[in-house]
Amino acid sequence: MRDYDFGMIGLGVMGQNLLFNMADKGFSVIGYDKLEEKALALESGATANTLVKGVTELQEMIDGLSLPRRIMMLVPAGKIVDDVIAELLPLLAPGDIVIDAGNSFYKDTVRRVQYLKEHDIHFMGMGISGGEKGARYGASLMPGGDRTAYNHVHNLLQAVAAEVNGEACTAYMGNGAAGHYVKMVHNGIEYAMMQIISEVYDILKNGLQLHNRQIHEVFKKWNEGRLQSYLVQITADIFLKKDEFTSADLVDMILDKAGSKGTGKWTSQEAMDIYISIPTIDTAVSMRMLSWQKEERVLASKLYAFPATVIDTNDQDVFIDKLEDALYVAFIICYAQGLTMLQKASAEYSMDIPLKDVVKIWRGGCIIRSLLLEDFYQAFVKDNDMTNILLDKNIANLISPRMEAFREVVAKAVMASIASGGLQNTLAYIENYASEKMPTNLIQAQRDYFGAHQYERIDREGMFHTDWDSLNF
Ligand SMILES: NC(=O)C1=CN([C@@H]2O[C@H](COP(=O)(O)OP(=O)(O)OC[C@H]3O[C@@H](n4cnc5c(N)ncnc54)[C@H](OP(=O)(O)O)[C@@H]3O)[C@@H](O)[C@H]2O)C=CC1
Ligand SMILES: O=C(CO)[C@H](O)[C@H](O)COP(=O)(O)O
Structure with a gap:
């Protein structure tokens, strides 16, 4: 009987919750998982009187879907x-729609779109962010690619997306693999913000010697102000959680090795390929990798005694306010790096990504949602082609008065032996980006000296080479 609206392959954290969400919005759904307990859990976990069916055979799902079939994968x-x-593929009919909503690498999506097109199947890559709760109650959805597929699922996506100011947090992200590209960069920004927050935690804990309860209070207060964001909010919560096995706070019992499934690394690799500088994201990826070398770090810590020292402040509350300023500026720059990358990639790969819509749908539902997204949205409404949000006057006005505090925080962290590579590289980024003159003239001179690579001059057109050996000292 072909009467179900939507099918899902993969009933894990995301697939199951997104189906419940769809069913609550009035869609009839079928979920497939090879494990019977998962298929049964889908039916028993659904809201009463919603149309949710769990199956363990793909054919059963195929037979139950209305045409053209709309099937999502969350594997x-x-x-x-x-x-x-x-x-x-052998079970589908021409015109059916398949959406990969997992965190797939965008180049795989490009290949899959082409492959399935040859079989008359509409394949679409879509990013989804919001974790378990987002999938269940409203996520940020980043679909891209096949327009026919998009038109067929647009209403359903609108229904299950989060809402901000009455607008759904979903929009068409552009051609080809744009949906997965946007999600990849979203995750790169996520990595960068998490790295910066972890460094600020280190400063509060080791530099200012605050206890977890006090650190909770700091993040909680920040989340009530201009730093309001999902990541700051959950950070505040984390410091309250008790361990179930000991009497300690859970955060202190967690091993300092950060996991990673690939999206952050891809963002860094891809930024290099399109010649875009994203040092905060690069640092975040790199520090997660360094965190994996736990045993080696323990050995090194015995060789090099870099104990964190207490940060000397005249007034701790004043310094915490400066830390808030530093985090605020650093957050803006994390977004700036990711958005700049998206703008360049959009042109480079003809994806036609509407930056205005990207920041609009990131305002709610997703992991990197924050009050700041509204400022970025207003900036892109004025100029959707802006290469870097740091060029927007309003954004500059948010940053400039806080730069001194940012510098002081970085300087004090460095002097206290608190590793703060994310903050440092973020500061270096803005210092260089907003610098009329970088010291790269010297690099050009060196390159020409050892490799006759030539250099441009500041006073005349053309390329020049100097015989540097014949110096007249
Ligand atoms: N968790 C999150 O916060 C987010 C995750 N994502 C992405 O969404 C996707 C799904 O994530 P998540 O739900 O967390 O993952 P889970 O591990 O919770 O679930 C994955 C599901 O895929 C199923 N599966 C695995 N292999 C196959 C297969 N060969 N055929 C059919 N089904 C299969 C598993 O079934 P079984 O258990 O029977 O093996 C399971 O139900 C991933 O790409 C992830 O990166 C995106 C945004 C947020
Ligand atoms: O996409 C997500 C959030 O937006 C997923 O939670 C993803 O797994 C996070 O990446 P990683 O596991 O590499 O930290």
Whole structure:
């Protein structure tokens, strides 16, 4: 019987919750998972009187969907997506729609779009952010690519997305693999913000010697002001959680090795490929990798005694206000780096990504949602083609008065031996970006000296080479 509106492959954290969300909005849905307990859990967990069916055979899902079939995959990225497509393809009919909403690498999506097009299947890559709760009650959804597919699922996506000011946090992100590209960069920004927050935590804990309860209070207060954001909010919560096995706070019992599924690394790799500087994201990726070398770090810590020292402040509350300023500026610059990358990639790969809509749909539902997104949205409404939000006058007015505090925080962290690579590189980024003259003239002279690479001059056109050996000292 072909009467269900939507099918889902993968009933894990995201797939199951998104289906419940769809069902609550009035859509009839079928979920497939090879494990019977997951199919049963789908039916038993759904809201009463919603139309939710769990199946363990793909064919059963195929037979139950109205035409053209609309099927979403929420399975781990990589080979599994290709395996699912291989299993699904013989069962589909021309015109059916398949959406990969996992964190797939965008180049895989480009390949899959082409492959499925040859079989008359509309394939669309979509980013989704918001975690378990977002999937259940309203996420930020980043669909891109096949317009036909988009038109067929647009209403459904609008219904399950988060809302800000009465507007759904979903929009068409552009051509080809734009949906997955935007999600990749979203995650790069997420990595950068998390790295900066962790450094600020280190400063509060080791530099100012605050206890977890006090650190909770600081983040809670910040979340009530201009730093209001999902990541600051959950950070505040984390410091209150008690460990279930000991009497300690849970945060103190967690091993300092940060996991990573790939999206952050891809963002860094891709930024290099399109010649865009995103040092905060690069640092965040790099520090997660360094965190994995726990055993080696323990050995090194015995060789190099860099104990964090207490930060000397005349007034701790005043310094905490400066820390708030530093975090605020650093957040803006994390977004600036990611958005600049999106703007360049959009042109480079003809994706036509509407930056105005990207920041608009990130205002709610997603992990990097924050009050700041509204400022960025207003900036892109004025100029959707802006290469860097740091060029917007209003954004500059948010940053400039806080630069002194930012510098002081970085300087004090460095002097206290608190590793703060994210903050430092963020500061270096803005110092260089807003610098009429960088010291790169010397690099050009060196390159010409050892490799006859030539240099441009400040006073005349053309390329020049100097015989540097024949110096007249
Ligand atoms: N968790 C999050 O916060 C977010 C995750 N994502 C992305 O969404 C996707 C899903 O994530 P999440 O729900 O957390 O993952 P889970 O691990 O919770 O669930 C993955 C699901 O995929 C199913 N699966 C695995 N292999 C196959 C296969 N060969 N055929 C059919 N189904 C298969 C699993 O079924 P079984 O258990 O039976 O093996 C499971 O139900 C990933 O790409 C992830 O990166 C995106 C945004 C946020
Ligand atoms: O996409 C997400 C959030 O937006 C997922 O939670 C993702 O797993 C986060 O990345 P990582 O696992 O590499 O930290």
